[in-house]
Amino acid sequence: MSLAKTGAKTKIAWSKVLFYACIVAIPVVQFAIFYVGVNINSIILAFQNWDGLTETYEFGFGNFVKVVTDLFTDPKLIVSMKNSLILFVVGVAVGSTLALLFSYYIYKKHFGYGFFKVVLFIPNVVSAVTLAIMLRYFTTEASKAIIGIELLTNPATKLPTFIFMSVMLSFGVQTLIFSGAMSGISESITEAAVLDGITPIKELILIDIPMIFPTISVFIVSSIAQIFLNQMNVFNMYGAGAPDINIYTIGYWMYTNVLGALSTEYPYYSAFGLVLTFITIPVAFLAKYLLDKCGPSVD
Amino acid sequence: MVQTKKKIQINSLAIASIIILIVYCACILIPIIWGMMTSVKNIDDFRNNVLGLPSFEFGWAFDNYPYVLNLFHADAVYEGRAFTVDLWGMLINTLMYVIGCSLIATVTPCLTAYVVAKFPNVFSKIIYGTVLVAMMIPIVGSYPSEIVMLKNLGLYNTMYGAWIQKANFLGMYFLVFHATFERLSGDYSEAAELDGANEFTVMFKIILPLVSNIFFTVFLIYFIQFWNDYQTPHLYFPAYPTIAYGSFYMSQLYMHGLETVPLRMTSCIIVVIPILILFIIFSERLMSNISMGGLKE
Numbered sequence: 001m002s003l004a005k006t007g008a009k010t011k012i013a014w015s016k017v018l019f020y021a022c023i024v025a026i027p028v029v030q031f032a033i034f035y036v037g038v039n040i041n042s043i044i045l046a047f048q049n050w051d052g053l054t055e056t057y058e059f060g061f062g063n064f065v066k067v068v069t070d071l072f073t074d075p076k077l078i079v080s081m082k083n084s085l086i087l088f089v090v091g092v093a094v095g096s097t098l099a100l101l102f103s104y105y106i107y108k109k110h111f112g113y114g115f116f117k118v119v120l121f122i123p124n125v126v127s128a129v130t131l132a133i134m135l136r137y138f139t140t141e142a143s144k145a146i147i148g149i150e151l152l153t154n155p156a157t158k159l160p161t162f163i164f165m166s167v168m169l170s171f172g173v174q175t176l177i178f179s180g181a182m183s184g185i186s187e188s189i190t191e192a193a194v195l196d197g198i199t200p201i202k203e204l205i206l207i208d209i210p211m212i213f214p215t216i217s218v219f220i221v222s223s224i225a226q227i228f229l230n231q232m233n234v235f236n237m238y239g240a241g242a243p244d245i246n247i248y249t250i251g252y253w254m255y256t257n258v259l260g261a262l263s264t265e266y267p268y269y270s271a272f273g274l275v276l277t278f279i280t281i282p283v284a285f286l287a288k289y290l291l292d293k294c295g296p297s298v299d
Numbered sequence: 300m301v302q303t304k305k306k307i308q309i310n311s312l313a314i315a316s317i318i319i320l321i322v323y324c325a326c327i328l329i330p331i332i333w334g335m336m337t338s339v340k341n342i343d344d345f346r347n348n349v350l351g352l353p354s355f356e357f358g359w360a361f362d363n364y365p366y367v368l369n370l371f372h373a374d375a376v377y378e379g380r381a382f383t384v385d386l387w388g389m390l391i392n393t394l395m396y397v398i399g400c401s402l403i404a405t406v407t408p409c410l411t412a413y414v415v416a417k418f419p420n421v422f423s424k425i426i427y428g429t430v431l432v433a434m435m436i437p438i439v440g441s442y443p444s445e446i447v448m449l450k451n452l453g454l455y456n457t458m459y460g461a462w463i464q465k466a467n468f469l470g471m472y473f474l475v476f477h478a479t480f481e482r483l484s485g486d487y488s489e490a491a492e493l494d495g496a497n498e499f500t501v502m503f504k505i506i507l508p509l510v511s512n513i514f515f516t517v518f519l520i521y522f523i524q525f526w527n528d529y530q531t532p533h534l535y536f537p538a539y540p541t542i543a544y545g546s547f548y549m550s551q552l553y554m555h556g557l558e559t560v561p562l563r564m565t566s567c568i569i570v571v572i573p574i575l576i577l578f579i580i581f582s583e584r585l586m587s588n589i590s591m592g593g594l595k596e
Contacts, residue, residue: 020422038441110316112317236547270444284435
């Protein structure tokens with residue numbers, strides 16, 4: 001009998017209510033303050049406009065108007081938006097495809113799978129700032145010595161190098177979770193398919209991917225939530241002083257600005273965050289709906 | 300004929316995968332090996348020999364390590380007063396931040412998931428639904444609001460403020476714990492309850508030991524994550540620089556020769572060593588299968 005069923009069948013006693021309350025009280029209060037409260041405060045902040053002359057706050061839509069105007073006119077923001085979207089598309093298209101291919105390889109325990117598993121996990125163990133600094137100098141000093149080009153400073157290769165590095169460092173855990181999910185697929189299903197003469201590619205596409213699709217779907221939807229938070233390792237490499245706006249992302253722009261902001265500037269950045277949140281929420285829910293509705297069927 | 304065709308297809312997918320994997324491994328490992336090699340190079344050696352092993356002429360410059368360790372520091376500001384934190388100070392900050400936050404960030408979803416799995420009432424359903432919805436709702440740019448809230452509550456720039464921030468049940472590991480508790484047999488706890496054990500005894504003495512493996516794995520994952528996290532301390536408690544922040548700070552310094560590539564690499568490797576040792580010891584556990592999504596029936 002499962003734990004849940006046992007609990008459900010147990011007669012509710014006050015001691016159980018007290019126990020339940022003791023366990024959930026702190027997390028619920030924390031949630032109320034640091035999730036609900038922070039986000040409500042974010043909305044309130046976003047409507048406050050700082051008047052430098054009177055040194056008072058006024059309520060209004062001024063910040064939102066400025067944010068929307070800036071999104072279409074500020075060259076930094078236009079580039080940042082473009083880069084964030086490119087990074088997302090490449091991350092999902094290339095990163096998730098490779099993650100699936102690698103997880104299938106690990107799941108099937110092909111040659112050297114243990115070694116590859118360790119290497120895939122390395123970007124999650126070694127700190128992002130350390131790896132980013134190593135890659136920064138490798139793609140300048142070492143690449144100059146090897147191919148005669150500083151990949152990270154050459155205007156033609158700069159952005160692709162950043163995107164390549166970010167994607168490369170991002171999907172290790174995804175691979176391990178996908179392979180973990182694949183290992184939960186009943187052997188009888190794959191054995192029956194193999195007996196029917198299924199090829200490995202067909203097995204991956206027709207059996208494994210549809211079977212673990214709920215997990216894939218979680219990753220795709222959560223990566224939508226990360227579109228405007230991803231800093232593409234720019235802060236890790238250059239701190240707040242990135243030398244070129246062409247490598248900016250919204251995540252980098254936002255973090256560096258808030259870091260050096262005066263408290264009177266917080267309302268503008270809160271409004272900025274809210275506008276992006278309202279752009280992303282429908283996209284995330286639409287993606288979830290489409291993935292649930294149009295995702296591959298096990299049948 | 301059919302068998303030959305099948306063999307070729309098996310090989311073609313495996314070969315394609317292994318080629319891409321080798322390229323991937325090269326992209327990850329070569330810069331790390333290059334960084335390690337560079338960290339023991341003399342600067343004059345590095346100028347003429349960017350790629351190779353340290354030359355015989357200059358030898359292996361292991362003294363880069365004590366040199367960087369002596370200089371390893373971060374400048375911080377607290378209530379308008381600037382001060383410097385050395386390596387030992389940062390180590391204490393790191394341990395307080397990493398151990399405290401990892402423990403709290405593991406215990407909170409674990410216990411919440413336990414009661415939600417055990418008592419499937421309306422409130423539990425709300426909590427479970429909240430976790431799912433919060434994972435889907437992308438909150439962008441709540442930093443300013445969080446800073447304001449922390450300042451108002453007197454938690455900004457405090458270590459306990461950092462711990463409290465982590466005491467939430469949201470996120471992937473709630474689902475991992477919930478899935479684990481739902482799969483657990485209720486026989487042991489039922490027997491203990493019949494013997495008169497109360498809920499706390501059942502949870503701490505029977506259930507939690509049964510999930511200690513997954514608990515420790517999640518704790519380790521958080522430990523590594525927080526050890527490497529320098530942006531949270533930088534933003535929310537700048538008076539407590541951690542070693543990861545120190546590494547970032549050192550990477551931006553232009554003094555005492557630290558701007559040279561070999562010394563930059565040395566300071567990177569110093570931060571990586573403890574976590575690599577941890578990874579070597581616990582690699583199997585860290586990479587064990589964590590199930591969270593489920594399979595289609």
